Amino acid sequence: MSSEIAPPAPGQQAPPHVPAGDAGSRPPLWRRALRWETGLVVVLVAALVFGSSESATFASQTTVFYAGINIGYIAIMALPMTLIVVTGEIDLSVASMLGLSGAVLGDLWHHGWPIGPAILVALVAGAAGGALNGILVTKVGLPSIAVTIGTLTLFRGVAEILLGSQTIPTSSDRPFPTWLTNIGVVPVPGTELSYTTVIFIALAIACGVVLHATPLGRAMFAAGLQSEAARFAGIRVARMKFWLYVFSGVICAFAGILLAAQNSSVSYNAGFGLELNVVAIVLLGGVSIFGGRGTIPGVVLSVAIVGSLQMALTQMNIDPNVQQIVIGGLLLVSVILPGLGRGARWLGSRPGSLRSGHKPPWARSVRHRL
Amino acid sequence: MTARPALVPGAPRLASVLRAREAGTAALVLVVFGAATLRDHNFADVNSIQQLLVGASLIALLGVGETLVIVTRNYDLSVGSVLGLCAFVVGDLFRHQHIPVWSGFVIAIALGAAIGAINGLITTVARVPSLVVTLAMLYIIRGVDAKLVNGHIVLPSQVPSAFAAVGYRNILGIPWLAIIVAVVVAAVGYAMRTFRPCRDLYAIGSNPEAATLAGIPSGRRVFMAFVTSGALAGLGGALFLALFAQVDNSAGVGYELNVIAAVVVGGVAIFGGSGTVVGAALGALLLNTIQQALVAVRSSSYWSEAIAGALLLAAIAFDRWLSLRVARGLRSAKGAHRDLSVADRGSPT
Numbered sequence: 001m002s003s004e005i006a007p008p009a010p011g012q013q014a015p016p017h018v019p020a021g022d023a024g025s026r027p028p029l030w031r032r033a034l035r036w037e038t039g040l041v042v043v044l045v046a047a048l049v050f051g052s053s054e055s056a057t058f059a060s061q062t063t064v065f066y067a068g069i070n071i072g073y074i075a076i077m078a079l080p081m082t083l084i085v086v087t088g089e090i091d092l093s094v095a096s097m098l099g100l101s102g103a104v105l106g107d108l109w110h111h112g113w114p115i116g117p118a119i120l121v122a123l124v125a126g127a128a129g130g131a132l133n134g135i136l137v138t139k140v141g142l143p144s145i146a147v148t149i150g151t152l153t154l155f156r157g158v159a160e161i162l163l164g165s166q167t168i169p170t171s172s173d174r175p176f177p178t179w180l181t182n183i184g185v186v187p188v189p190g191t192e193l194s195y196t197t198v199i200f201i202a203l204a205i206a207c208g209v210v211l212h213a214t215p216l217g218r219a220m221f222a223a224g225l226q227s228e229a230a231r232f233a234g235i236r237v238a239r240m241k242f243w244l245y246v247f248s249g250v251i252c253a254f255a256g257i258l259l260a261a262q263n264s265s266v267s268y269n270a271g272f273g274l275e276l277n278v279v280a281i282v283l284l285g286g287v288s289i290f291g292g293r294g295t296i297p298g299v300v301l302s303v304a305i306v307g308s309l310q311m312a313l314t315q316m317n318i319d320p321n322v323q324q325i326v327i328g329g330l331l332l333v334s335v336i337l338p339g340l341g342r343g344a345r346w347l348g349s350r351p352g353s354l355r356s357g358h359k360p361p362w363a364r365s366v367r368h369r370l
Numbered sequence: 371m372t373a374r375p376a377l378v379p380g381a382p383r384l385a386s387v388l389r390a391r392e393a394g395t396a397a398l399v400l401v402v403f404g405a406a407t408l409r410d411h412n413f414a415d416v417n418s419i420q421q422l423l424v425g426a427s428l429i430a431l432l433g434v435g436e437t438l439v440i441v442t443r444n445y446d447l448s449v450g451s452v453l454g455l456c457a458f459v460v461g462d463l464f465r466h467q468h469i470p471v472w473s474g475f476v477i478a479i480a481l482g483a484a485i486g487a488i489n490g491l492i493t494t495v496a497r498v499p500s501l502v503v504t505l506a507m508l509y510i511i512r513g514v515d516a517k518l519v520n521g522h523i524v525l526p527s528q529v530p531s532a533f534a535a536v537g538y539r540n541i542l543g544i545p546w547l548a549i550i551v552a553v554v555v556a557a558v559g560y561a562m563r564t565f566r567p568c569r570d571l572y573a574i575g576s577n578p579e580a581a582t583l584a585g586i587p588s589g590r591r592v593f594m595a596f597v598t599s600g601a602l603a604g605l606g607g608a609l610f611l612a613l614f615a616q617v618d619n620s621a622g623v624g625y626e627l628n629v630i631a632a633v634v635v636g637g638v639a640i641f642g643g644s645g646t647v648v649g650a651a652l653g654a655l656l657l658n659t660i661q662q663a664l665v666a667v668r669s670s671s672y673w674s675e676a677i678a679g680a681l682l683l684a685a686i687a688f689d690r691w692l693s694l695r696v697a698r699g700l701r702s703a704k705g706a707h708r709d710l711s712v713a714d715r716g717s718p719t
Contacts, residue, residue: 092627142686146640149627150682157676164672273624276447276505289499321516321619328509335498335506 036286040301043330047305051312058312061192067307069184069262072196073098073255074274075303078281079200079207080248082299084144085282086211087241088224088291092148093133094252095274096155101126101256103159106168106266115177123253129155130249134242152275159268167267176264184262196258200303203251208296216240224291281306284331305330391637391692395652399659406663413666416543422655422662423548424613428453430654431551431606432629433636434558435486435599437650440633441575442592443642444500448489449603450625451511456481456607457617458515461524464533471533478608479601485511486600490593500596508626512619519619526615537612547609554602555651562647571595575642631678632657635685639693657681 051058077094084091101122108118129151136147169175183195191198211217222230223237231237260266285302287294306327313323403422406413432449439446456478463469463477489507493500526534539546562568570591573581582588611617630640636653638645660681661674 136683136687140687140690142690143640146634146686147683149631149634150679150686152627152679153631153675153682154679157673157679160672160675276508280505280509283502283505289502319516319520322513324509324516325513328506328511328513332492332503332506332510335502336492336496 037298044305047308055315063311067311068194068197071307073259075200076255077278080251081282085287086224086294087220089144091248092275093151095271096152097252098256098271100155100159101253102260102266102270103162107162110168126249126253130246134245138238138242163268180261181264392649399656402659410666424545426655426658427547427551429632430651433633433650433654434647435602436629436633437638437647438595439599441571443575446599447504447626448507450622451508452482452603453607454622455511455515456604457610457621461611461617465528475608478604482604483597483601486597490596494589494593516619524617529615534615559647631682
């Protein structure tokens with residue numbers, strides 16, 4: 001964990017600078033205590049206290065299990081999304097990839113394939129879809145937000161072609177194998193956690209180590225802060241982004257298989273519209289939409305907050321749609337607070353010093369060299 | 371196709387390339403329409419054409435506002451939920467307060483504009499990326515909408531018949547809905563070509579720093595773009611209510627990305643600074659024509675989404691190629707005035 005990364009805050013668009021590496025320039029203690037994650041921990045504790053005071057069944061292992069079932073597959077997609085946003089790009093096709101992989105799995109199963117090869121092909125489809133995103137963004141040089149809105153529609157469309165309106169397994173099909181569908185029913189042996197939770201934790205640790213403790217992770221931050229400078233520093237920015245999209249495709253395909261197993265069925269519209277939930281979780285976790293700032297622990301905390309709030313509100317019989325007010329409000333406050341701080345500083349300084357029209361990197365089109 | 375202001379003489383090739391964008395979209399609409407008609411003669415029916423226009427009109431209307439916002443390098447993801455909220459609020463007022471029919475439109479537009487003002491204020495004053503702000507607003511408005519609806523769906527019997535008539539009446543065979551949207555597109559399209567504050571939007575999107583240095587009040591202009599987008603989404607809500615005469619809390623769900631897709635297919639650069647509202651409206655018409663054509667030809671709509679996605683990718687790749695060409699043309703051009711004229715037209719170079 002490299003402590004010299006400046007406290008991330010969504011929308012905190014300080015002039016991009018690579019953080020100084022020497023310990024002498026560390027910010028004062030109070031600044032470090034004011035990290036984004038500190039705020040998230042406070043909110044998480046508040047959410048847990050709120051949940052257990054409002055609902056008698058909240059503080060139970062069942063809650064933890066079902067929180068994992070409800071949000072686990074979304075949270076898994078948030079991890080590659082975090083890495084991609086840190087490098088200054090975005091991937092809006094994640095939920096469609098989830099739907100497509102489920103559709104591939106279902107279609108092959110429908111045609112009599114055994115489950116193992118069907119899962120493998122679904123994962124390969126994820127890699128192929130991610131590679132398509134990656135090529136269009138890095139090789140053709142198209143803005144990633146436009147590309148992934150396009151593949152969002154494309155992947156969902158292919159899923160629709162594969163399955164149409166049927167739900168697999170149909171009444172004439174074999175049901176999915178029990179060992180697979182048990183994922184949605186039983187916890188991991190020896191714990192009370194759902195499989196999706198355990199997989200999320202393992203993936204989060206892996207992504208956290210890569211992002212915060214390896215040269216590759218530093219390269220991701222560098223690419224997000226100053227793509228050109230990173231390239232001149234010898235980082236193969238385009239290649240890295242390409243493989244991140246492939247990684248995202250595979251992970252989202254994997255999430256699609258997990259969801260299929262949990263539901264014991266697939267339909268083409270599984271996970272419809274979840275891409276914006278994933279983006280919201282990542283941004284609430286303190287990852288800057290402009291790239292170059294963000295931490296995996298922040299995103300994990302954000303997942304925990306959203307998961308526990310959802311469970312608490314559900315146990316209070318509050319309409320899931322109304323719960324969106326809370327999530328949206330949190331997201332809004334999380335971006336406005338640092339923004340207002342900047343605005344106050346701005347009032348004290350001269351006008352025009354703000355990067356009013358900074359173009360977000362995912363809206364830029366730069367021809368990279370692979 | 372509206373006529374476009376003449377570029378500096380001496381750059382006819384560039385001018386024709388730029389002009390070709392909307393003409394290309396319109397031509398694609400005709401090609402798809404023609405091909406579908408060849409396969410199924412009923413496709414050219416008055417009824418079928420009316421359906422085409424009505425089906426595209428809501429997305430086209432939202433696309434007009436979205437174009438204004440995207441041209442300034444911002445995004446408005448809240449349009450779909452604003453539409454849903456306004457549709458329900460107006461419907462609810464009709465059934466409980468029995469407000470006059472005309473005020474339904476006024477209230478919807480005002481409510482939409484107010485939400486647009488919130489988006490615009492937060493984006494410009496707190497200087498937060500608009501994508502994040504409008505994403506958060508999307509969730510908040512959806513939640514408020516769900517709380518308001520709370521199972522009490524607005525039913526056709528509760529919508530005044532004079533109001534619902536807007537959704538199905540025609541003048542000379544042209545649906546009112548399409549006429550309203552066409553008037554909005556023409557008016558905003560004219561303004562975007564003619565009036566200085568609207569031209570400023572292109573300048574802001576092309577180069578924000580330069581726009582500020584040139585004395586353009588960027589914040590105020592961007593704010594107005596968001597207010598317009600919200601107001602048009604509000605109007606879209608009223609038209610949604612008139613068209614379907616039934617509103618639950620799923621009205622407009624997922625519209626935001628469809629709108630952006632239509633706008634991008636219509637030639638509006640996702641990184642700001644270029645594109646027209648006419649193009650955006652044609653983009654919406656093209657996507658809807660393809661969808662209906664597939665239904666007519668294959669009697670299945672399963673393929674439409676995949677084709678829409680592929681088309682969207684092709685459109686952005688084409689625009690990228692176009693802008694590279696224009697950039698090359700600019701570099702090889704001798705006179706500096708040429709650069710100015712094209713920069714003003716907002717080529718993303």
